[in-house]
Amino acid sequence: MKFFIDTANLAQIQDAHDLGILDGVTTNPSLMAKEGISGKDNVMKHYKTICDIVGDGDVSAEVIATDFQGMVREGEELAELHPNIVVKIPMIQEGVKALKYFSDKGIRTNCTLVFSAGQALIAAKAGASYVSPFIGRLDDISTDGLDLIEQIRLIYDNYGYETEILAASVRHPMHIIKCAEIGADVMTGPLSAIVALMKHPLTDNGLAQFLADHAKAAK
Numbered sequence: 001m002k003f004f005i006d007t008a009n010l011a012q013i014q015d016a017h018d019l020g021i022l023d024g025v026t027t028n029p030s031l032m033a034k035e036g037i038s039g040k041d042n043v044m045k046h047y048k049t050i051c052d053i054v055g056d057g058d059v060s061a062e063v064i065a066t067d068f069q070g071m072v073r074e075g076e077e078l079a080e081l082h083p084n085i086v087v088k089i090p091m092i093q094e095g096v097k098a099l100k101y102f103s104d105k106g107i108r109t110n111c112t113l114v115f116s117a118g119q120a121l122i123a124a125k126a127g128a129s130y131v132s133p134f135i136g137r138l139d140d141i142s143t144d145g146l147d148l149i150e151q152i153r154l155i156y157d158n159y160g161y162e163t164e165i166l167a168a169s170v171r172h173p174m175h176i177i178k179c180a181e182i183g184a185d186v187m188t189g190p191l192s193a194i195v196a197l198m199k200h201p202l203t204d205n206g207l208a209q210f211l212a213d214h215a216k217a218a219k
């Protein structure tokens with residue numbers, strides 16, 4: 001399972017990268033705004049910095065345009081920035097046309113804001129490299145986001161679609177574990193959820209005991 005971090009915060013991306021288990025980064029316009037990044041030049045510079053930190057991992061950069069021509073223009077500029085940029089396109093009709101356009105040109109895409117199996121099926125047919133079902137936001141409205149991951153896994157396996165299932169809007173470590181059980185190809189979540197996977201009180205207690213015994217024996 002690939003691990004992406006869902007942030008535009010450079011310190012958190014560096015921390016996750018330093019763990020040695022980071023496969024990529026996803027961003028969105030809200031995450032960029034949260035870091036105070038605005039204006040085309042600054043946005044492009046920020047994406048470039050993220051790519052440099054991540055090394056050979058994928059970095060999803062989202063278009064702002066909502067019309068086909070605008071998405072193509074923005075997406076081509078983003079893709080030229082760095083070979084690891086994946087153009088993030090919203091699941092709307094104009095977006096589907098753009099997914100197909102980029103797929104035909106060999107430019108990789110991440111179809112975002114996916115909330116149903118039908119949307120995921122269309123994204124795969126349009127040739128998206130990744131599909132991003134937002135599981136946390138479905139949970140927020142009392143719908144099980146993990147059910148959607150299961151549905152998409154089944155559909156993609158039925159037909160051998162190569163689009164990778166990128167479980168997005170992950171909020172906590174159990175989301176990650178359940179997505180791994182179901183067979184999501186990728187998960188993107190906050191650093192806190194990734195770090196929480198490593199924690200166990202028995203590990204902490206066991207280590208404290210080992211160190212105490214070692215120190216006693218050395219006296």
Ligand code: E4P
Nearest residue numbers: 006026027028137168169170
């Ligand atoms: C995915 O690419 C999105 O950036 C993200 O996962 C949205 O998560 P949120 O629902 O926590 O904002």
